[in-house]
Amino acid sequence: MGKRVSFLDMVDDEVVEEPGIDQAATPVDPGPAAWVPLERCLPNPRNPRDDLGDLSDLASIAERQISSCSAVTAEAYLRLWPEDRDQLGADPDSIVIVAGNRRLAAAHLYGRSDLMVVVDDAIAVSRPVLLRVAHDENEGRKDFDPIEEAKSVMLIVAEYPTAKDAAEAQGWTTSWISQRKSLLRLAPEVQDLVRLHARTGGKEGISIRDARRLAAVTAIADLSAEGQLEQLAVLAAADTARKAEAKRPRQQPAPGTGTAEFTAVNSGAGGAVGSAAPSGAPAAAAGTAAEFTAVNSLGSSVNSSDTSGSSTAGTATAPTVGSVPEQREELTPSHAASAEADESVPAVNWHDVNAFADAIVAILSTEEAYQLAEALENRILASSQAD
Structure with missing residues (x-):
């Protein structure tokens, strides 16, 4: 009461x-x-x-x-x-x-x-x-701009032994922290342009997306503000070239240069594989190697081989007598796109960490690169715990 x-x-x-x-x-x-x-x-x-x-x-x-x-x-x-x-x-x-x-x-x-x-x-x-x-x-x-946010986050992170400890204590992720930390690698003058973009509603300055992509460039912190802006122009030019290439129609093969059909011709028997020998043609002697030549529908020979099991460099073992499988499978649109993408992937030494990172940044979007970094961290942690 x-x-x-x-x-x-x-x-x-x-x-x-x-x-x-x-x-x-x-x-x-x-x-x-x-x-x-x-x-x-x-x-x-x-x-x-x-x-x-x-x-x-x-x-x-x-x-x-x-x-x-x-x-x-x-x-x-x-x-x-x-x-x-x-x-x-x-x-x-x-x-x-x-x-x-x-x-x-x-x-x-x-x-x-x-x-x-x-x-x-x-x-x-x-x-x-x-x-x-x-x-x-x-x-x-x-009006709390991205640079101020990044500084605020890193002030908190600095109070912990590692970024991982800070992420766990604050309910963040390490990739989220990395995104903000990367902005502070930019020169103060470039940071000001990021702030300007935020405060003018995107009418001026550098967008947060472009800023994070620029910050991901190897050794970007070693460049002056002028050098960083030049690097940003290089990235923008590369984007323009990629977009133009994507819009360019794919060249269609000229008539008569499409997928060729092949027929294996037995020069020893004088006929195509799978067809009866011509009337009166002498039968190949027992043990005699029958040579085959693959002839396409355009009339050119591709290679020759014998059925004796021996072959020379640049020749292929002939298939068993009967129907001959197609020499080339026509790509579906999805496979063609995949093959085209594979050709654009730069050759890189996987053990050269910096070169590998550059290749990833060149291929993936900024968000995808951060997601990859987080996925790698999670797998490394899981592996270490299993050990």
């Missing part, structure tokens, strides 16, 4: 100025949302966003704040990153905004004196937890 409360006991309670906001709460202790003076709110030094973007959508914060910020005490933050003490310049009553740094910047820009904040040091239980809270806060923002 609930405890009965007398209204007289509530007379001396402090009046709350804003409905639902506990003004009496101490801002440095975990608790409900409280109004905290702006000068005590510090930006997160580990915020994955290095550009807060256009803040005009938050201009209304000058009059009202719709959602609260999440923060930890400066003391809790510095337990995780003591090296940031000089950067924070924090006094004991300061708090570090973990989720809501755009609102903090907008409050400074538009003249607000305080912010509604939930201070919860449980966020600072570990570095990965605090970084993940900041990442999740930004991930849903429309």
Whole structure:
């Protein structure tokens, strides 16, 4: 049963100025949302966003704040990153905004004196937890570009021994992490073009697909921004050539040059295999080798052999007497496409890892290459566990 409360006991309670906001709460202790003076709110030094973007959508914060910020005490933050003490310049009553740094910047820009904040040091239980809270806060923002996302993900991954450990702890996959990590191999100027593409809705800059493909080029990080852009032009030219080749109609064989029908002719008997010997023709002597010549319908000899079991280089053993199988099977469309694809696969030494990787990137799409990498990793892990 609930405890009965007398209204007289509530007379001396402090009046709350804003409905639902506990003004009496101490801002440095975990608790409900409280109004905290702006000068005590510090930006997160580990915020994955290095550009807060256009803040005009938050201009209304000058009059009202719709959602609260999440923060930890400066003391809790510095337990995780003591090296940031000089950067924070924090006094004991300061708090570090973990989720809501755009609102903090907008409050400074538009003249607000305080912010509604939930201070919860449980966020600072570990570095990965605090970084993940900041990442999740930004991930849903429309202007959180791919480069910022990649930096945010790699800040979290850096807190684990390996990317595999990070993937398991965060519910990601190693290929998902690799896709984002690869973008950071691009020169800063090229990264800016990727960000521009995201922020202009694809009207300018470099698409994420092209950026990931460029990042997969061997030793791309060793090239300057100019060199990387030149390499991107090479990839684009190769794409154009492949598309043009795919649209080109396949050349049809000229009349009379189609699949040839072959007949095995026994020169010793003077007739074709399977047909009766001509009347009056002498029979081959016992043990005499009968030579056969395969003659196509176009009138050219292909090879000859004997039935004695011996053969010379470039000749084939004749089939048994009777019907002769077709010398060439006509390809179905699907087989023809497969054969054509096989011809486009570059010859590569499988033990030359870099050359093999280049061949894979040249043949597979970026997504397929990442799927292959993940499949290989899974099989290696399964094999090692079996051992």
